[in-house]
């Protein structure tokens with residue numbers, strides 16, 4: 475049973491979630507769930523949010539943009555998860571094909587004392603733990619508008635996105651978000667506040683999106699962007715946004731902006747296994763918490 479069946483929350487989860495059993499919602503008692511229920515009316519206007527797509531595109535896109543490996547190989551050892559944090563979605567299969575210690579082929583196996591399938595070296599026995607990656611980006615505000623970049627590179631070439639990319643080792647989330655904004659929009663920004671965390675368990679990504687402002691009123695397309703432009707709240711091209719994470723983020727942003735009260739949002743995006751990259755109904759948004 476998917477988590478969303480336990481969290482028929484907020485309208486913006488989409489029609490499927492809204493049609494879930496209200497009895498299930500009533501049975502929920504944890505503080506987390508109570509928070510959902512408290513705010514379940516906050517996003518009724520966001521029903522359309524379940525539409526667009528493309529979480530899977532995000533991985534490749536961000537990977538290309540940051541130069542990071544599209545695989546999720548960690549350097550193993552002590553980083554293995556201590557508990558399952560994505561009960562709703564089957565974990566992706568290990569992607570590490572070759573051992574990072576000796577170059578040997580790996581095989582998929584469940585190591586002794588563990589429960590999950592891992593990539594295990596057939597030569598030296600090293601277990602390769604694969605952990606989620608952090609994607610960081612900015613909603614850059616200027617004159618009541620937000621800065622979007624039209625992608626020059628696949629996937630989702632020609633679609634609009636927020637400047638965002640994989641966080642690098644050695645930098646903070648804020649530093650990564652400002653770096654990505656500089657790279658993709660040639661814009662120097664000052665981060666104002668955290669705005670949203672979005673987990674995408676199936677693909678092992680967590681987004682942290684900040685609100686930010688331009689230090690100088692200048693921006694221009696970086697090498698990965700065809701175009702950069704400011705959009706008013708009512709002009710955001712929701713029908714041509716590159717990734718589900720961006721759609722979700724901007725829906726929440728517009729809702730807050732119109733209410734004149736920015737909150738911090740946490741939510742989980744669940745990609746439906748097997749959904750195509752461009753399937754507008756290929757995901758659900760769950761677990762929406764607000765500050």
Ligand SMILES: [Zn+2]
Pocket residue numbers: 573574575576577578595596597598599600
């Ligand atoms: Zn090895």
